[in-house]
Amino acid sequence: MPALSIYKYDKSNPNYVDDWTAISDIGDSFYGKVLTLEDYLEVENRYVQTIEKILQLFNVDSLEVRELEKAFSFHSQKKENRLNQKQGHLFQQLDNGLLLTREAISELVRFNLRETVWCRLYSPNLQVHFGYDYYMYVQSMDEEKLEQCKQIIREMNLYYQEFLISPHQMEEEDIAPHTYTWGDGQTNPPGDYHHDLRISKDNPQNRTYTEWSNFDEIENGLAWEEYLAVEQKYLQLVLDFLESFQVNELVINGISLHKIQEIGVPEHYFSPKEIVLFQQLQEYDENVEDWTVEGLIVQKEDFSTLFRLMFKGIFTNWITNGSTTIQFDSSYRLYLSFYAHKKEIQNLIEKHGLYWQERQPPYKEAVGFR
Incomplete structure (x- = not known):
């Protein structure tokens, strides 16, 4: 054109x-x-x-x-x-x-x-x-x-x-719009399908500029306790999501990292475990060759630390395991793509006090995140 x-x-x-x-x-x-x-x-x-x-x-x-x-x-x-x-x-x-x-x-x-x-x-x-x-x-x-x-x-x-x-x-x-439509937990058709859900801490039908959307806002008026409460909701959801698919380890191929200093938030907001895992990710990133297929294996006991780094904007990769994919964006929203009945996952999201939307039309082949 x-x-x-x-x-x-x-x-x-x-x-x-x-x-x-x-x-x-x-x-x-x-x-x-x-x-x-x-x-x-x-x-x-x-x-x-x-x-x-x-x-x-x-x-x-x-x-x-x-x-x-x-x-x-x-x-x-x-x-x-x-x-x-x-x-x-x-x-x-x-x-x-x-x-x-x-x-x-x-x-x-x-x-x-x-x-x-x-x-x-x-x-x-x-x-x-x-x-x-x-x-x-x-x-x-x-x-x-x-x-x-x-x-x-x-x-x-x-x-x-x-x-x-x-x-x-x-x-x-x-060319087809990658939009998300508010869902009400409608009944699945028979069988398992690929689903693509976007999860938000805020009601997506009522977003305003007063809502915070990034970790760095704890230096701009966001209370640390409020941030931790929301981070814990996302963390528990992800852990329950992986548990439901019986995922015990994650393999990460290639790393996309932001240094802690680049985030604009003092280092004391990161736990010792987060700093140690960040250093391991950084070492992997610096030593692995672009053409290698050797991945970094993260065990189940390190899932919590890994996802806290993701929520803070340090670790920005998609995390893919078989038929599931997890991604986080710069507006503090979580994306889950999976092959299964969606109702159970929707219930899980609502259980943790979060909101979900589904990319439309549903029940199609898996799609990349946008």
Whole structure:
């Protein structure tokens, strides 16, 4: 599908590679001048206005959020002056499948440019993607309108490059929306099926920006006791879930780790057992070769410590064992994929005071998490 990349760099100047590329560059010098917040916002506004004009050109009133990734919590973003309180409300409500109005689209463009989130914005007629180093992409099968986009980009004092396809084009299997629908424990059809449940500490029908969504918020007003109470709910659910499938060890192939110092939370919030296991994971990560198939085995007695590291954002791998998969996201939500009757697992979730949603349509083959 044809696409245009949109960028601020004048590539006729061979020194363009020395230009700023992110909001985090504010305060640094480029071409002998300090990048100020005002300078940054002037450029960001031109990107936003470009998308607003393109939406008008395509007569698109809404775009759908796809493959959403949130970098850190709202409080962390607010602390770095990347989001204000009003933007935080939208940040907390963002979810895959959410249909955005034009006003919200403008804000989400800012979120992506500020590296607060990453996502794709989708409609059948127009897609908006984001890349590294302050690149933005628009993609459409309407080549006539795409040609008219070039004039809009030039008018906004930006530049473009033509692509046969966007480097961030959605795969065909991602075109179908990966949304979750609130469930009421409806009866299973006969037999076992793959199910994909998303578990939240908050009622997914009533999310607001006041709800915390990340471990680092204990440094931003979240009480340690409140965090521990929620962590324990998730932990006991996962342990009961694995027990129901008689899982006594987990094999982890490859590690995706964040160092404790990167989380932005003092080390005393991690137990001695968590620090020891983290060091073992780090040692495995540093010594294992990319092409090896040798996995790290975690025994049942270390499950609790492993999942506490996962909930704190240190360990971010999917954990897969046979027909079950466990994943945790940056909005403090747990994902369980399994092959069995779902009613028993739903009851287990509700027993621990948590909420569940099911990816629709149910009773299909196992799907990857988004």
